[in-house]
Amino acid sequence: MTKPLNVIFAGTPDFAAQHLQALIDSHHNVVAVYCPPDKPAGRGKKLTSCATKLLALSHSLPVEQPVNFKESAAQATLASYQADVMVVVAYGLLLPEVILNTPRLGCINVHGSILPKWRGAAPIQRAVEAGDTETGVTIMQMDKGLDTGDMILIATCPITIEDTSASIYETLAQLGPKALLETLALMATGQHTRTPQNNNEATHAAKLNKTEAELDWQLPAITLHRKLRAYIPWPVAQFTYIDQNKTEHRTRVWQASVERVEHNNTVGTILSADKNGIVVATAKYALRLEIMQLPGKKALPCQDILNSRAQWFKIGESINGNIQ
Template sequence: MENLNIIFAGTPDFAAQHLCALLASKYNIVAVYTQPDRRAGRGKKLMMSAVKKLALANDIPIYQPQNFKLESTLSEFSILNADLMIVVAYGLILPKALLKMPRLGCLNVHGSLLPRWRGAAPIQRAIWAGDTETGITIMQMDAGLDTGAMLSKVICPISAQESSASLYEKLAEKAPSALIDTIDKLIKGEIEPEQQDDNLATYAKKLSKEEALINWRDDAQLISRCVRAFNPWPMSYFKLSDKFIKVHQVSVLDIQTDALPGTILESYKTGIQIATGCGVLNLEVLQLEGKKAMPVQDILNSRRELFAPGRVLCVEGR
């Protein structure tokens, strides 16, 4: 089984790290599927995915279908005659017919401890909900949304100051080796698939920019979790003088106030204190429109008038 032929499907850097581990293993990657190149950045240049870059560097055949609705796309996949397919943050829906084509089926690396947080944004939703731990689940794919039988899990704690970016890094360190170990055990018949309990399932819906708009009526702890969950995308933000200000870093202060939610209480070099629906939020790193993210001390040096104590910020939000 050392010549096991694998098709890999993935798109972002998180997926590329798994592909890198597979390339260093004893298994043979016969093809890579990744999303079509997208235009991005200020110049709207056509950009290839991290997975495509890695595949090109290793001379692996690359396929970038818009979807799998055409019979010709499925036939193309079938001709590859793979033993196994590995899917990591691919971003396209795979039809049931395709899932049955590889001899050993299709495995998915999912960023949560299933059945909790099935869906598109499991890492962000775990932080948003205040979970104290999450992890990686490697499962057999079926026609449902992250409903397949589980083969292995890796647990990862979520720290009090965790952002989605830092949690991605933690999981990216643990998951690739867990994937290789799971494949090894699967082909040796050393894993007994475990069915998920649908009664325990929660859904991690896709993030939106609208959802990232801060509602100062929310309590300070919830806003803090949202700031961390939405970093690096779409980034929490609030309105000030018809401008949108992105929030990169905050802390919750052990202070009580009767001020209206959204009221600026104090503006210090250590942070801008804002009253919320419950508690006080301390803004520490902000990004003004057209500027880079900066500590509030630097912003107050030139734009202190924007954050004068007593000013009430717009409270609208989710």
Template sequence: MTKKNLKIIFAGTPDFAAAALQAIIDAGHQVCAVYCQPDRPSGRGKKLIAGPVKNLALEHNIPVEQPQNFKSESDLAKLASYQADLMVVVAYGLLLPKAVLNIPRYGCVNIHGSLLPRWRGAAPIQRAIEAGDSQSGITIMQMDEGLDTGNMLLKVPCGIEVSETGSSLHDKLATLGGLAITHYLAEFDPQASGEKQDDALANYASKLSKQEASIDWNQPALAIERKVRAFNAWPVCYTAVDGNRIRVWEVEVSNEKASERPGTVTGYSKKGIEVVCGDQTVILLTKIQPDGGKAMDAAALLNSKSQWFEGKPVLTSA
């Protein structure tokens, strides 16, 4: 069997998945259908907006299916009607039941944004940065009924830079995911069973929430710095000064120590706003965003709001 006669169903929704679909299309593989989440309301008018994968599929005249789930027999029958050899899944947004996994001739494979078994779950990219990992990567995995528990078919590592953000690592891994899946498909061996995961080494990357983006100034400076990078560009860390909420996009850990309570603003300058962390290390807020405003360097905010930071105020959760 060559890559030209492998019939592939692709399942994914956001831009991370669109990068993989584009790579598969560019490599000349036959995509017989694309599955993605139903269109979601967005903006003030709550207009239904198609996701990146759907838009890309329509550009290439690939049939698009958007079932709410696969509980109905008609949805399963539609999937089976494409008579696919393989289903490639990445950031689809649905946990696929066994009935779906068994429909394609050679089952379903997943493109996962970590080196499994580390960081199974919804947010492996951000959790790796938050934890201070030095390495991430892509795992092509044979899907089973568990959550990212299937046999590993291909692993491609990717370093995490000291300045890495959730956004920058997302983009790197999106590109790497496309390269990895096209390499896997080019060398496709239906007899390959892959490597079993060691469950003892597994950990879980829970879904991100806006609530946990609130900065806890009792944490050490390095932990706060990693979280700010991990949550850039979503959900973006935040704090408040005298009731004014501020989103924190970038920070810098200084070599200075201070004796004030965590969260205290000890000073400010064009370099940033100095805040004491739980280990008494001072961190600089260098790029911030007031409610209703744009993200800006600290110096720009201080031009109009320096009074917020006078008198050593204590930053709080918003």
């Protein structure tokens, strides 16, 4: 067993908390946990702690929640923990160079892609959206850039046609902690190597926006299917049905499949609607909608939705209703 390292952990969501749990269960010493300040949530806007903080408190670990690291006091507090390394996983705060250089071995980050591809905020979603067949986690030495640091270790996994961002998230939440512990074992013995990224191969994973969720039937069915899978669990792909009163009904699509059928119909036209789903014409082929969620309702198979809203989904008419 390698010598235990004194580790500062910084992270926010459940994905980060799963990495923290792996560190807690290891022989390494977690000397402090950093996470953003509590935020108002829910109807009552009650201050709510993130998953990482809750886990840290349950193990009686010191928790620090600075707004940023611009103040010398925050920098001094971090330095006082005399950490060997700082592990950062979906933290959400930028680390200035003084922080990056404070731990003896610097700061390392667990990033949800095979770098240099998909640097940025939404690497899992953009990989699924682009039709990538493989993704993974990269453990990198952090520098001043956005996910530009030297790579220490990469662990990969396939992306199948059934995968959504949610399922890949769960896969990486298992893959990441193992890769992290392997990296720390190498760092503890000084056997880790650092490979610079090829900036010419870099792509940017821009943060998701709600406006991207609206399905554009002008796109090919294969492209729409990728987007649909990429936007689960958020913001969830949707289309807007407009009724005779010009009232808009935004309907989410949770599951669909590609129908490789040739057609000469206007995009957005309903080609069939039965117990197998609602088939909609696209720029190439068609998209079979299988599980949908009407406004204010729970997600249901399309067969159940047709039982109550058959008038919305008539063959030969537009999936968007009275769009004129």
